[in-house]
Amino acid sequence: MPVQGIFGNTVELLGKTLDLRAKRQSVIASNLANVETPGYTPSDLSFEGRLKDALKQGATPTATPHPRHIPLKGASVSLDRVQGDLVQVTGSNMGPDGNGVELESEMGRMAENQIMYNATVQLLAKKFEGLKQAIRGTL
DSSP: OOHHHHHOSHHHHHHHHHHHHHHHHHHHHHHHHTTTOTTOOOEEEEOHHHHHHHHHTOOEEOOOSSTTSOOOSSEEOOOTTOOOEEEEOOOSOOOTTSOOOOHHHHHHHHHHHHHHHHHHHHHHHHHHHHHHHHHHTOO
């Protein structure tokens, strides 16, 4: 049974955001690893716009896995197709060897991405804590 059908799109959206932030962290780490590679052009993973577009497109009806199952009311948004776009980052300070990695900029993007990842984890934990309290009846 799809989680989003039971709890809305929040859990699926937060989970997908965590996946994409982890991928973005890998891209930034790759840029930092190549800080001294001649001719290296840094990349970034852009996905926020794609997530917004997926949510705006609307919902697709949920299918019941078995004819005797009760269909879920409402619909789910398909976020699993969102992969993000790998884009080239053009820096203003190209090194003499053609390397475009700006160490300070990459470290700033890495810190920002880590903060956003941690915030998303906290939101997801709060969502599950609320569900746990609702199950226990302690709201």
